[in-house]
Amino acid sequence: MKAVGVIVEYNPFHNGHAYHLQAAKELAQADLAIAVMSGNFLQRGEPALISKWYRTRMALLNGVDIVLELPYRFATQKAETFANGAVTILDAIGCHSLCFGSESGDISSFFETVDYLDTHKERFDEKIKMNMKSGVSYPRALSLSFQSLSSPENILSLDKPNNILGFHYVKSIMQQKISILPLTVKRKNADYHDEHFATETIASATSIRKALFASKKENSSIEQYVPDATSTLLKEYLAVYGHFHEWENYWTYLRFRLLHMNPEELREVYEVEEGIEHRILAAALDSTTFKEFMQKLKTKRYTWTRLQRMCVHILTNTKKTDMKITSETPSYLRLLGMTKNGKEYLNKYKSQFSLPLISKLSAYKEDEILLDIRASRVYSFGIGNQTRERLLQQEYKQPPIYIE
CATH class of the missing domain: 3.40.50.620 (HUPs)
Known part of the structure; x- marks a missing residue:
């Protein structure tokens, strides 16, 4: 099989x-x-x-x-x-x-991009460090560094989220010398x-979630974008558990944890680094919602995604030592x-x-x-x-x- x-x-x-x-x-x-x-x-x-x-x-x-x-x-x-x-x-x-x-939709461009960046790794890494020093986030530094290289024609656009993930899938397969055939x-x-519905039948998960939260407990606004089984299970989940999960549901618990932590304790949490623990604690003291908290934390250097991942690790009390004891x-x-x-x-x-x-x-x-x-x-x-x-x-x- x-x-x-x-x-x-x-x-x-x-x-x-x-x-x-x-x-x-x-x-x-x-x-x-x-x-x-x-x-x-x-x-x-x-x-x-x-x-x-x-x-x-x-x-x-x-x-x-x-x-x-x-x-x-x-x-x-x-x-x-x-x-x-x-x-x-x-x-x-x-x-x-x-x-x-x-x-992209072209698998050859993934192979060529992995090969190209591997060949120019030293120069590429130097440009990333230089861009990071300017205060931009790592994903932005990566994109700027890639754009600055004089690259061949069949090279990926690495400012697209699925291209980026696909690039790392192919890179992992090649580096681990795995026999899996990558396809795209x-x-x-x-x-x-x-965040908005673009066609009559295809929509992003982001826009579907936005519509579900906006319509409170109704699925009717998204039914044309999901299979019947999805619609049925979403309705069942609401019937069983009362509502869907989102960050605001966890804000009380996250804030409680933060208000009982000092900077030294917060620094032990995975991904909390570069002194951001002080900014996090100050924002927690002065925010009433998760969205407000995140808006106070967001900077040019820290993406919303990176900050959310920090929050997950704080919420689950995942420390740097916890990640170190697990395998690579x-x-x-x-x-x-x-x-x-x-x-x-x-x-x-x-x-x-x-x-x-x-x-x-x-x-x-x-x-x-x-x-x-x-x-x-x-x-x-x-x-x-x-x-x-x-x-x-x-x-x-x-x-x-x-x-x-």
Whole structure:
């Protein structure tokens, strides 16, 4: 059985994802699709709209055959670390190929860009340092440095979010000398960060989430942009848990933590550096909402995404030492769900996997998975008291979801 891998968040699963998934299977001539999916906190430093278990069901009902969790250690990181973790998992479970969406749509340009920057690494790194000294953020310094190089014609635009992720996927495959074949599908219609609906059937996850929060508890405004299974599960989640997850739900807990910390304690938290702990503590004392807090923190040097990731690590009490004791690559495969086709693949090939497959938390006690457990516990506080216990216990009691 030939498996194509996809790296996803599905926050939530929409028509654009369905298009990508179908195109990935066709392009790879695959028998099944395996998704590595972020858990309850995401790469941009946000809580997922709905839990990883509901997003797993969305994935399985919409064409994915196996869903594995990308550990917190990689899911809440910059693009390079995020990519390394996800690619390692897909390789460990035996994927023949990886297919990702991109603004480029031309896989050759990814190979050429990786080769080009590797050849000019010293010069490129010098330009990044020079731009960083001017006070801009790292992503901006990266983009400026890339633009300043005299590059060949078939080189990627690295100021586009999916191109950047795709670049790191291909770079990780090449550096790790992994046999996975990278493939790409051009993004259709909507851009990653679009906040408004661009077409009649395709919209970005950002615009869908914005519409859901604006309409409070109604799904009608987004139904044409998502498959029926997504719409049904979003309604079910609201019925069970009362509302979706967003940063404002966690502001009281984040502020409580910050108001009980001193600068020395805050400096121990992962990604808190360069003296920003003083600015964070001052902003927490003087802000009544998460949005207000973030607006006071935002500078030219610190992107909104980087600051949100800091906030996630503060909220989950993830310290620099916690990240150091975990491995540089994933040490397990956490199974969240499978279809009948996926189960057949696991039964046939699991003895060949290069990492242990974990379906029960009680079977695995390594340090790295403790970060995932802690993140899930904290995530459960983003809903009301009456339903929190159900979500809190789910991390231990929920077996992998099975869809026939």
